[in-house]
Amino acid sequence: MLKFILVKLAQALVSVFGASIIVFLLARASGDPVNLMVSANATTEEIESLRATLGLDRSLLEQYLTFLSHALRGDFGQSIHYHRPAIDVVMSSVGATLMLGSIAFLVTVLLAVPAGVYAAARRDGRFDRCVRGLAAAAQALPSPWVGTLLILLFSVTLGVLPTSGSQGWQSFILPVTTLVIFSIAGLLRLTRSSMLETLGTEYVRFARVKGVSERAVLWRHAFRNASLSVLTLGALVLLSMLSGSIIVETVFGWPGIGRAVVQAVNQRDFPVVQVIVLFMSVAYIMGNFVVDVLYACLNPRIRSA
């Protein structure tokens, strides 16, 4: 098991490394930052000296190594718009996103997994068809639209919930709902299909011929195995939450990194964009790694190896 985890860790580190290269190249491709930093009437000497201070006159590889060594120390440069370290700008909004994301993730899992399991248990029954219909609808609902309509209904028309901001528990309701609608369909379908797969196996049949009750067959025999694939691909749900949070935070004016990245792009504040992209991909890669470790702990084949 240790070997399995080490291999996965190595893979995760390679992925992080790859992501850092992409982020670096994108930042370079996004144009010469010097043009944004100097005033319009700067002389060529001034520009050149700034380039030299920023290290832009060196080779791409050298620049990347500098970028990497700075990044490892948490130094991503100054935010062009806020005139303070980009990392600080991002860190001040990470909390809001994590809060929103984790609540939405929890709600998604608590709704999608049991619904998927019971839908599979009574395949093509009334509950199954109902759940499948709702999932299909949820998948087709564009979240900017859902968010806007929710605001229209609950904030503008009924006036019971705030339109934006993150003050008090009421302000969580609409963003969380939007995010859950955004991500629930995938997890639900996945749970249902892996349950259907395990319910068709010989060991489930064997449990039935042993007289095990349907409930125990469902949870102890089938779900225990299905949960492994649900877990693995559950990481993708987390990822889609990150994507979803960009939209949701924009719609609801939520002070998280999703909104921050959109603002930073509009303000052409690349150091901030860089940090956020890197943060999001590292979060996803590490999330995946944690899932792999959990998988190893739950799967006896790997645990005992």
Add this chain to the structure above:
Amino acid sequence: MNTSDAAVPRRASSSTTQPPQGEDILLSIHGLSLSIDTARGKLSILHDVSLQLARGESLGIVGESGSGKSMTVNAVLGLLPLGARIDAGAVVFLGKDMGALDEKAKRALRGSRIGTILQDPTASLNPALRIGHQVSEPLRVHGGASVSEAYEAAVDLIERVGIPDAQRRVRQYPHQFSGGMRQRIVGASAISCKPDLLIADEPTTALDVTVQAAYLDLLSGLQAELGAGLLFISHDLGVVSRICDRVAVMYAGRVVETAATRTLFSSARHPYTMGLVSCLPSITEVGQRLTPIPGNPPDPAEGQAGCPFANRCPAAVDRCASEVPALREIAPGHQVACHRADEGLQTQQLWPVTSSITVSDRDDAPERFARTPPTLELSRAKKMFTIKRTLLGTPSVQFCAVDSVNLQVFRGESVSVVGESGSGKTTCIRMALGLEQPTSGVVRFAGKDIARLDRQGRREYRRRVQAVFQDPYTSFNPRMSIARVVAEPLMELGDMSRQDISTRVDQVLAQVGLEPRRVRDCFPHQLSGGQRQRVAIARALSTEPHCLVLDEPVSALDVSIRVQILNLLRDVQQDTGVGILSISHDLGAVKYMSDRVIVMHRGVFVEEGTAEQVYHRPQHEYTQKLLADAAAGHGVLHAGMQ
């Protein structure tokens, strides 16, 4: 083969061969008819099936795929697949009509009063639960045992089925056990509540010969200990004969004959049963030729007017095509569903065993080719597989699948490699086919190393060496028509015109007993298993090969189809003088079709000789054990027929 005497099972020779009567009856099935709603409409799966089983008795149900034997078990367990409906009849167990019980009551019987063993031991156990949990689950579910009680019971149960070190083993997971052990564990779970009825659905089919015999012993021992009734489902008459007092033969959803095991083998009355008994290659002698049951079982979607076996039956008369014969008693305990059951039909008349030309009689006997280099040759071929690697990727644990073997195949001869799963025989032929590179040693075609062939030599190698694989369902690209499948090797050689290829395809299809016009444009899924295997042989023959490499060519086929294919291969060999290299775990099939036999065990050839020598005067200990176990699996057959 004096070992077979010891293996004659006591139960078959005991006197409990009368059908059960009165209060002794544990399970009875009355006139059960069952159908399933499918996309193709309503299919009738069982017709008027009646069976009875007494306490302490063992009843075997024998039939080919689609005969309805598994559905009968499902009906007994009350676990019918979606869309299945009982149209008529009833299953009465312990005096209770199962059909009248609700789901909860049926569940209370399953696992407690009825213990069941399923076919595939590797799939029957839940990979995520400890063995102890799974073995004792019926006790917890039905007996209300606590977790610790259940674990203690599990230790006892696992010891009882012969797994040592039970204390430690109950805490392990299924993947830490071998296939044979897993099936023992499944058995332990089935007997945990001391059931009145044991149902075993093909419990040994997935097991190796040497494991099979011991498992059957264990099963009958457990049954005797419990005094339970045993319902044993199998496609293999030989296995059934070892463990069952009585046998019911099913065909196309009907019971066609039931009799005491010994009676069935000595004086079967139904032509189908006779065909099955005579179709077992294991009881033939080297050089004999069997008459196979022709054709395929009927499709349940097509309605039957008369006897379902009529179109394959050599004794069919007009009446058979119009009137379904009823199952009637022709002697005490012997029931047959055949219009001509009283006419004293003889097996030898219906399914004659003839002697065939032996190798040495043929013009193209191997000696003729002996002076030329062998078509295929493995020379000190060795293959290692890496099982584990270190973190840096260097191999840390290696497994030697094939250890320096020498093998030669000449034109005109038939060489078989016999061995159990994991013996390395598959790796051998994969090396011979160039699908796997030997770690060391050489594979030669016509005297030349296949790794160093030039373009021309490669073409010649691909032309002269062709293969047929075990599973006719995975051997074809599902998106290619039969004509294209057969033509592919010729197309690749590229020295024939389209027209010539088409003619050649028709020719080889006809050669393997298919009608070219009917199958050319079919897709693989439209053909039955036997037909596909014929197509596979036709494809292999299309390039006029000098050597056919066969990977278990008949083991995925039904009993009645096997002899058809084995005969076809023998005929092809005689007609074309092609050399055959085949691998098999089936000693019977090997004996039936080989001139030379090689026994493989753990990567090495332990014995090599003519079929005659290996089967009658085995020298190596392992060969002797293999033959003894196989014979033990077919106890009554050997005792009854020889």
Add this chain to the structure above:
Amino acid sequence: MNDLTNAVSPPEQAGRPGGRIRSRRPGRRVLPWLPMAVIALLTVFAVVGPWLIPYGESQGSLPGRLAPPFRTGGDGAFHLLGTDQLGRDIFVRLAYGARVSLLVGVVGVALACLIGTMVGLLAGILNKSVDAALMRGTDVALSIPGLLIAILLASIFTPSIVTVFVSVGLLLWPTYARLIRGEVLVLKNSDFVALARVAGCSTWKIIVRHLLPNVLPSIIVLATLQIGAAVVLEASISFLGVGLPPNKASWGSMIDQGRQYMSTSWWLTAIPGLFIFLAVMSFNALGDWARVRFDPRLEGRR
């Protein structure tokens, strides 16, 4: 060999021995006419709508702004679905938006399909180290949230429909790569591929003749399912204002622009959203049908 000639029964459907008989599920074989009709209507609307409706894409009149549906606006012109904050006709903008959505759906998915299939095939066929490298690359690509890619591209290049195509393609290809690789790994070890090698087929022929035709149904099914995803993605990109130039109509940007007038003019956001919903729902329904029809194993993979 005359005992063999009657061995041939007519080539009827012969089930795999021991195989389970699949029971009938109602409605699985009929074509999903409703989603197909919706998609056909949307396509016709996208193609001929701009010609038939007597307004231009960005032709507005301030007196006629924010006219509700089915009313004559302040400038005396009739607008079937009303006008937006600049007095532009919503119906005609929806038609232009449909062009964008459908085009992005088809081109973006085709791009994803092309990249993903290539990567998946290569990873499946070539040796283990190439496979590992390509799969790590796929992981990295998956790890960057899709919308961020779009945002970044938009901030680097001038936003246009091409950047939207590329964003969608970059976002969706890893799914294909994983799917195709998985299938190729299984097919590569199948008996029929081994037999093709014995028959002398080159790797290229094996790919073209044996692998591709067998992964094609999965590709088609996944593509249908992903068109819906691409439409939602385009809407989200445009909503964030990083898609098409602002004066170009897109369903997503229409929602965004209408948000400010939400409390008074609900139709500005509600109607484009409804169109997205209908289009995506139809493509997904079609994809689900195709999945059940052609490849039941794909369930849950998106």
